[in-house]
């Protein structure tokens with residue numbers, strides 16, 4: 349697939365939001381791959397952690413927001429502790445989850461969760477619960 353890079357495509361409000369929510373500058377990453385080589389869940393991801401950062405650098409934000417990776421990440425912080433550039437990749441993952449949930453039609457809110465049955469709540473990935481409640485905090 350041909351992907352055209354442009355300044356306008358990269359420097360979007362959405363990228364600014366990712367950086368604002370995560371407190372990370374994705375352009376600090378030089379793609380050494382240390383984050384991905386230490387990630388215990390990388391084999392289950394559609395994009396490895398370093399690829400997530402690369403896609404953010406390239407402005408491919410739709411791919412990121414639709415990726416499985418952001419929900420598979422367990423926020424174990426292994427990637428963040430291994431980064432020689434001090435990029436906290438897990439915070440970028442969390443920012444992407446928050447943006448995804450905020451953008452979603454029919455997104456899950458704390459009120460929705462209270463209306464669900466115990467069985468329905470058990471079916472939700474734990475990270476959805478965490479992110480649903482975090483939406484209230486900024």
Ligand code: SF4
Pocket residue numbers: 376377378379380381382383384397398401430431432433434435437
């Ligand atoms: S470890 Fe840091 S510099 Fe290396 S690829 Fe991952 S985010 Fe980028």
Ligand code: SF4
Pocket residue numbers: 383386387388389390397420421422423424425426427428437438441
């Ligand atoms: S925080 Fe997420 S991306 Fe980073 S090593 Fe852990 S599971 Fe992998």
